[in-house]
Amino acid sequence: MPVPTATRAAVLREHGEPLVIEELPLPGEVEPGAAIVRIGCATLCATDVHIWSGAMSWPGMLPMVLGHEMSGTVAAAGPGTLDALGRPVRAGDRIGWSESTCGHCHGCTVLRTPVACAQRGYGFTQRADAWPYSTCGLAEYSYVRPGALKLLLPDDVPDIWAAAAGCAVKTVVHAYGRAGGIRPGAAVVVQGAGALGLVATAMAAASGAGTVITVGAPAARLELARGFGADVVIGLDGTPPERLGQVLEATDGRGAELVLDLAGAPGVAAEAVDMAAWGGTFVVVGSTGPRPDPVPMGTVMGKELNVLGSLNGDVGDYHRALEFLRGFRARFDWNAMFGAPAGLGAATGALRSMSRLDEVKAVIHPWLP
Ligand SMILES: [Zn+2]
Ligand SMILES: [Zn+2]
Incomplete structure (x- = not known):
C-alpha cells in the first residue's frame, strides 16, 4: 500500500462555525515508531463540543482538527514501530493509541506519570497548518507520533469501542x-x-x-x-x-x-x-x-x-478500558451509547446535537459520504 501523502479532514477554523472539509498534507515519510492510520471511526467527546463552541479556547489553537477518540487500520508504519506491549505494528493492523508523551520531562521521568507530561500530545494541541498536520479523528488519515503508545486491537473490539476507550472509558x-x-x-x-x-x-x-x-x-x-x-x-x-x-x-x-x-x-x-x-x-x-x-x-x-x-488517563488505562469493554460486553449494551455513524460532512451537525444533549456520543466514519 503506498504511503498516503494527503488527507481529507474536517477543520475547525472559527469557534461555533461549521467545520470546513479540506485537504491537509501528511508527513511524506513515517518516522521510526510512528504510523499513518486510516481512521476507522472517531467518537466525539464533550471536550470536542467545548472546543468547537469556543467554551474551551486559547490563543493560537486554530485551525485544528477535532476528534481525540479514534481508532483505525495502519496504512504505513515507520521502521521498528512496536505497540505498548512490544508487538510489531505493521500495515493492515488495527490499532488504538494514547496521547503522545515526550519521555524526558519532569512528569515523564521523575513523576513517571504520563498524564503529567509537560508536552503531552493531546489532539487539540495540534494545529492543522503545522507538521504533522493531522493527528486527530475527524480525518481520513492521521499521523500517530512515535511518542504515542499504541495497542494492537483485539478482533472482538469494534472500532467504535476502541475509539471511545481512547478518552471516555x-x-x-x-x-x-x-x-x-x-x-x-x-x-x-x-x-x-x-x-x-x-x-x-x-x-x-x-x-x-x-x-x-x-x-x-x-x-x-x-x-x-x-x-x-x-x-x-x-x-x-x-x-x-x-x-x-x-x-x-x-x-x-x-x-x-x-x-x-x-x-x-x-x-x-x-x-x-x-x-x-x-x-x-x-x-x-x-x-x-x-x-x-x-x-x-x-x-x-x-x-x-x-x-x-483525576486527569484523563494513559495507555495502561486504555488497555484496561479495552479489556473492560470486552469483558462486560454480555452484561452491558455498549452500543446504546453511540449515535448512528455519519461522514465528515455531518460532523458539525453531530457537535450541535451533542451540545443539545440529544446524542450521548456521536460517531463519525470519515470514509462515509
Ligand atoms: Zn475527551
Ligand atoms: Zn514528558
Whole structure:
C-alpha cells in the first residue's frame, strides 16, 4: 500500500462555525515508531463540543482538527514501530493509541506519570497548518507520533469501542484507579449521565458496588444509566437539598463512600461533598476549564473526606478500558451509547446535537459520504 501523502479532514477554523472539509498534507515519510492510520471511526467527546463552541479556547489553537477518540487500520508504519506491549505494528493492523508523551520531562521521568507530561500530545494541541498536520479523528488519515503508545486491537473490539476507550472509558478507569478502586458493597454516586457517567455507572456495578446512584439529565440518559447498572437515578429537576435527600434515603442516611464528578456543572462540588459519607472519597474528573466551583471546606474537614483530582488517563488505562469493554460486553449494551455513524460532512451537525444533549456520543466514519 503506498504511503498516503494527503488527507481529507474536517477543520475547525472559527469557534461555533461549521467545520470546513479540506485537504491537509501528511508527513511524506513515517518516522521510526510512528504510523499513518486510516481512521476507522472517531467518537466525539464533550471536550470536542467545548472546543468547537469556543467554551474551551486559547490563543493560537486554530485551525485544528477535532476528534481525540479514534481508532483505525495502519496504512504505513515507520521502521521498528512496536505497540505498548512490544508487538510489531505493521500495515493492515488495527490499532488504538494514547496521547503522545515526550519521555524526558519532569512528569515523564521523575513523576513517571504520563498524564503529567509537560508536552503531552493531546489532539487539540495540534494545529492543522503545522507538521504533522493531522493527528486527530475527524480525518481520513492521521499521523500517530512515535511518542504515542499504541495497542494492537483485539478482533472482538469494534472500532467504535476502541475509539471511545481512547478518552471516555480510559478516563473513568483512571478515576477509579485514583480512588483506589471500589470497596465491595460500597455506595457510589456518579454525577453525570453522559458517556463518562454511563461508563462509570457500569464500572461501579461491575466492580461490586452495593448501591450505584447516577445523577444527571435528561430522562433518556437516566434510562440508559439503569441499563448500565444504576440502582437509583436522580434527575436535575429538583433542588440540591432534594437530591441530597434522595441519596441519603438510598444509603441508610450515611451518604456515598465514593462520589465521582463526571458532570463538571456549576455546583457539583458542593453537592458531591454533601452526598459523601463520613470518610468518603470525592474524585473530580469532569470539572474542566478555568471556572472555579466552591467547595464547602468545613464539610471536607468535618467528614474527613478525601478529595482527589483525576486527569484523563494513559495507555495502561486504555488497555484496561479495552479489556473492560470486552469483558462486560454480555452484561452491558455498549452500543446504546453511540449515535448512528455519519461522514465528515455531518460532523458539525453531530457537535450541535451533542451540545443539545440529544446524542450521548456521536460517531463519525470519515470514509462515509
Ligand atoms: Zn475527551
Ligand atoms: Zn514528558
